[in-house]
């Protein structure tokens with residue numbers, strides 16, 4: 001297979017950079033996340049500029065689960081942190097629907113309160129909700145990630161995957177519309193990994209308008225996604241639906257194997 005035929009870096013039809021847009025073709029597109037021509041550089045100790053992200057453009061429709069894939073060090077986490085607002089790009093344009101929430105890789109960096117209920121309710125502390133409204137939101141959010149029976153459990157008794165699901169429930173309780181998930185499955189065993197992906201998939205099905213972008217380097221997780229972005233060396237080299245991405249990566253792998261066997 002000729003790889004160049006599969007590489008699609010340009011976005012389907014430009015305009016957006018805001019959530020709902022009618023294109024010239026009268027197609028309504030609901031965009032939850034968009035980055036256009038984003039660059040990010042750091043200054044080295046030697047006073048040189050080191051580019052990390054190079055002209056990255058992505059567009060993710062509302063209500064979908066997308067993966068951000070690519071080899072170690074290609075810039076996935078940096079792009080995710082820029083989308084989360086934790087880093088400022090050197091140049092480029094961004095749109096991310098709000099409220100948005102960034103969930104950390106290490107589950108122990110995420111859950112802070114002694115019980116599951118208190119942890120999920122934590123972010124609602126500054127809201128004007130009554131106790132009954134807080135409890136109802138907490139229960140609904142825990143239900144969406146399959147953790148409602150763990151309401152009174154001390155968080156230190158949970159597995160890594162359960163802690164991550166509690167962290168995601170916390171974001172949902174705050175009515176978050178965009179979930180930015182940074183290699184959540186890195187610290188988890190296989191059953192926990194599948195549990196976390198399935199709970200994200202399930203909550204997207206239930207809510208309809210929550211969008212998730214999931215950073216990973218595990219290609220097998222692609223089967224749970226609607227679409228994916230593949231990066232290499234700070235650049236977006238492929239952007240498309242999950243089936244096309246799977247073909248693209250398989251072609252890449254066989255081309256690599258043929259190369260090392262030749």
Ligand SMILES: Nc1ncnc2c1ncn2[C@@H]1O[C@H](COP(=O)(O)OP(=O)(O)OP(=O)(O)O)[C@@H](O)[C@H]1O
Nearest residue numbers: 042050052070071072073074075076077078079217
């Ligand atoms: N503040 C920084 N200063 C210098 N280099 C940095 C900085 N932040 C990131 N980098 C470098 O930028 C590149 C991209 O890092 P990033 O963590 O975004 O990659 P990644 O694709 O998420 O990697 P991994 O899959 O290993 O987590 C790496 O080479 C990293 O070492």
